[in-house]
Amino acid sequence: GGLGGPGRASGTQLHVTLPGLLLLSVYCLVSGLSAVYTEAILKAQALPLGLQNLFLYSFGVLLNLLGYFWQGAEGGFLQGFSPWLLLVVLSQALNGLLMSVVMKHSSNITRLFVISCSILANALLSVALFSLQLTPLFFVAVACVGLAMHLYYGL
Incomplete structure (x- = not known):
């Protein structure tokens, strides 16, 4: 999957492959289940959102640090990070915090x-x-999103 086709020399048309579709389905299943579980955790606790985020994300930080030290700490913690990659990491962290606000409230x-x-x-x-x-599938997706928003919110 991705841009161009396996038999094309150039081009920027998006195409879908069966392995890509299967992996996307697995991703959607795992993502949906984890989001429902995270929402249940966030709403079940009376703790402030910042403290809940600290508890939820501390496990990820600890596991990543464990993996970092397991492989060996050669070259420094940010070796291979460009400013663009650091911007992507920071934007994803901000995205996670914003999504927790949406799921909490x-x-x-x-x-x-x-x-x-x-x-x-x-x-x-x-x-x-x-x-x-x-x-044309993109426009089908746009129509599906619009229809879903209309049905859910009555817009």
């Missing part, structure tokens, strides 16, 4: 609508920046 459904709209916005940015050619 709204619902997981709202979070999914935010993600769906951001995917559509990223596709449009890819058209403008990378000359991606949108397929």
Whole structure:
């Protein structure tokens, strides 16, 4: 999957492969289950959101540090990090914190609508920046997101 095709020399048309579709399905299943579990944890506790985030993300930090020291600490902690990669890591951390606010004070459904709209916005940015050619399936996805928002929110 990705840009171009396996038999194409050039081009920027998006195509879908069966392994990519299967992996995407597994990702969606795991992501959905973990989001529902995280929402249940966030809403069941009366702790402040900052403290809940500290508890939830401390396990990830500890596991990553364990993996870092297990492999050996050669070259420094940020070896191989460019400023762009650091920006991506920081934006993903901010995204996680914002999603926890949405899940604490709204619902997981709202979070999914935010993600769906951001995917559509990223596709449009890819058209403008990378000359991606949108397929008719993109417009089917836009219609599905719009219909889902209409049915859920009555917009």
